Amino acid sequence: MRRLRILSKLAWRNLWRNHRRTAIMLGAISVGVWAMIFMTALTQGMVTEMIRDGISALPGHVQVHHPDYRDDPSITNLIPMTDTEIAATFGPAGFSAWSSRIKVPAVITSERDSRGVTLLGIDPVRERDMIFVDYDEVEGRFLESVDDRGVVIGHKLADTLDTEVGKRIVLMSQDPDNDIADRGFRVVGLFHANVEAFEETYVFAGKKTLQNMLRVGDRVTEVVVLGEDYRNVEDEYAAVLALVDGGVEVRRWTELDTYLGTMLKVMDGFVLVWVIVIFLALSFGLVNTLVMAVFERVREIGLMLALGMKPGDILGQILIESMLLLVIGLGIGNLLAWLTIKPLEGGIDLSIVAEGMEMFGAASVLYPQLRLEDVVLANVVVLILGFLASLSPAWRASRYEPIEAITKVD
Amino acid sequence: MTAVRCVDLCKTYRQGDQDIKALDHLSLEIGEGGFVCLSSPSGGGKTTLLNAIGGLDKPDQGEVYIAGQRIDNLSKGELAELRLRRIGFVFQAYNLIPVLTARENVEFVMQVQGVPAADRGRKALDILAEVGLEGLEDRRPAEMSGGQQQRVAVARAIVSRPALVLADEPTANLDSKTSDGLMELFTELNEHHGTTFVIASHDQRVMGYAKRIVRMLDGRIVDDIQQDAA
Known part of the structure; x- marks a missing residue:
């Protein structure tokens, strides 16, 4: 010393x-x-x-799907639980945020043009803090409930389709029997996103409205869970694994978006x-x-x-x-x-x-x-x-x- | 008891393509309390001998003993410990650590030895007063004259009362009055504390104070004279 x-x-x-x-x-x-x-x-x-x-586009830190959904993200690969059962299972688990939704590929058509998009049927109340869209910044309005009959699309897509709030578009996808499932919607809102590609890709509709359109009853394609820190999702992953049986696939976001x-x-x-x-x-x-x-x-x-x-x-x-x-x-x-x-x-x-x-x-x-x-x-x-x-x-x-x-x- | 014993020391330096014999089968014994002046013309081997005694340089051949302990075969660390505990050094120049004040330079060795702060502070001030540097304790070497610096170096060498003090041309940069004062201080320490002094110098004044003068030439002792101190 x-x-x-x-x-x-x-x-x-x-x-x-x-x-x-x-x-x-x-x-x-x-x-x-x-x-x-x-x-x-x-x-x-x-x-x-x-x-x-x-993650906000996926979204979620941990996701649950049908085991074949990642290879074929179509409506045929539904989670083998009803939405009611999912709510009863995930609701009491104490996650900071979770939601179930329908996510399928679809074609959107306006009077002028059509585009391939990812169609999301969501519960807008539950997803308010989960997705990348700021409801308050939406031109027009965002969806208000699971059975909202409108759709919300990105500004960029609206420009491409030459449409606007109040105009009608048609969404077309497949039902579980591989028949065409389509329906006309009125555009109720246009959203902005940090990444322009999101504005071109994602279309939001009410979950119940889409379930009806796609004829899937009370079923969904994915369940998403958000944790506190995207860098460490192991606790949420283990908790979700404990909640579900072997009939579904549970994945961390790092596995779902390997690029990120x-x-x-x-x-x-x-x-x-x-x-x-x-x-x-x-x-x-x-x-x-x-x-x-x-x-x-x-x-x-x-x-x-x-x-x-x-x-x-x-x-x-x-x-x-x-x-x-x-x-x-x-x-x-x-x-x-x-x-x-x-x-x-x-x-x-x-x-x-x-x-x-x-x-x-x-x-x-x-x-x-x-x-x-x-x-x-x-x-x-x-x-x-x-x-x-x-x-x-x-x-x-x-x-x-x-x-x-x-x-x-x- | 013998303070210093050198047995058959040889040391050869290479200078260009010439071998210079700095020590040539030199043997010397200095008793405790001795006051010896090693004197030689420049290149005669006195500094080499002093360095060998102080463990600063290893002889090519021969043995060196300090207080009966053989030191020429010690490791660097052991030699450092020996110098720290038993030997005080005064070099001709570059004697002080420039970033330390006079008092800190004097305290330096004691601090490395582990002397408590209060004790070493008091001793440093006393010894600085003794060598006539009262009031200059907080000056750094660059703020002192050559003579003052040399006195600080002497104070540092003797402050922890080592059994042996080795001084290489200690008066080389001093005026006659300061040289006399320094030599009187050495004499007093030698007589009252029994400190053994080995001084390499060709200064007649230094020789006048020594009890014994060892004259060297070409690495050999050519004369060994006992004399009464002045």
């Missing part, structure tokens, strides 16, 4: 011996750490939005790679600073060895010096990151490149996300790799022969 005190004192004072060099190095570390955290926050914000949008699931894993790995790459650039400066600092103090190090300091003490002193430099740089870098990310948490408008963003499923507003795990990761990586990078100059300093070091000529 006493040695640590003297070594820390020497390290601290030596650090400020060359103010300019230390300041430059601190600047480099701070900017590097800031870049690590800032870029990570942007990336995480983008990924989170992509996943949230993806893989994206989540890749992005976590990307953050680590990004942090390490920035550190490698920084480490050249750090090692150079330490080598210079040691080189300038060869005689002094020799003197300390001659006076009775052990090689390990010299090693410790240089390492403490490096750690002090890193800790101060990390402190400033973290503060900078916090100061720059916090004001942007309301969102960065990237609508100018919206189409490009959409190509890989991202929204046009980016919400940087400062996650404690990412900040800790950046700090730990910098400290551990910084320690390792400092070992070489510190080791060299500790290996000096005292008399050779003392008599070293500039």
Whole structure:
């Protein structure tokens, strides 16, 4: 402990011996750490939005289907339980949100055009906080009940079909006997979505209305359950598994949308790679600073060895010096990151490149996300790799022969 | 008892394509409480001998004993411990740690030794006053003259009362008055505390204070004179 005190004192004072060099190095570390955290926050914000949008379009963290539904998402693959039985099973389970619905492929036809869409028969009351549509932002109105006779379509689809609120469209799909099931609907609302593709793809109708149209009685194609955190849905998954028997398939969202699931894993790995790459650039400066600092103090190090300091003490002193430099740089870098990310948490408008963003499923507003795990990761990586990078100059300093070091000529 | 014993020491340096014999089968014994001046022309081997005695340099051949303990075969760590506990060093130059004040430089060795803060603070102030540096305790080396720096180095070497003090040209950067003051301090420590001094110097004033003068030439002892201290 006493040695640590003297070594820390020497390290601290030596650090400020060359103010300019230390300041430059601190600047480099701070900017590097800031870049690590800032870029990570942007990336995480983008990924989170992509996943949230993806999950809200699926939607749900855990889903239940007929075992064949994923291969053939048609009305023939209904869940082998009635909607009443499903409500009796899932209702008391205490999930933060759950719903049952009909989800089938369909064709929508207006007076001018027709398009293939995904038709969702939902309970609008239960799904208010589950799907990606903000009911209050809908032009016209959103569905009001399971037996609402209207449909809500996206603005983009409305433009394509050249239709609008109040006009009629026809929806056509198949019933379980593979006969055509169709019906005319009035468009009651147009929704906006973060991802334009959603506006083109999804059409919402009342669940009961669709059950009648498709002649499926009290049956549905999927049950969805939402948990608290999309990154960890294991509790919900286990709970759903316990509720249902072997006649259905239960899947996590990462299995249902493997692109997003893989994206989540890749992005976590990307953050680590990004942090390490920035550190490698920084480490050249750090090692150079330490080598210079040691080189300038060869005689002094020799003197300390001659006076009775052990090689390990010299090693410790240089390492403490490096750690002090890193800790101060990390402190400033973290503060900078916090100061720059916090004001942007309301969102960065990237609508100018919206189409490009959409190509890989991202929204046009980016919400940087400062996650404690990412900040800790950046700090730990910098400290551990910084320690390792400092070992070489510190080791060299500790290996000096005292008399050779003392008599070293500039 | 013998404070220092060197047996058949040899040390050869390579300079260009020439071998320089810094120590040539040199044997020497210094009793406890000795006050010895090693004197030689430049390159005569006195600093090499001093470094071998202090465990700073290993001889190519021969044995070195400090207070009966053989030290030429000790590890770096063991030698560091030996220097820390038993030997005080005064070097000709580059004596002080630039980032520490005079008092902190004097406290440095004691701090590494583990002397409690209050104790070492008091001892440091006392010894600095003793070497005439009262009032300069908080100055850093860059704010002191060469002579003042050398006195701080001496204070550091003797503050923990080591049994043996090795000094290499301790008066080289000092004026005559300061040199005399320093040598009187060494003499007092030698006489009152029994500290053994081995000083490498060709300064006549230093030789005048020594009880014994060992003259060297080309790594050999050519003369060994006992004399009364001035």
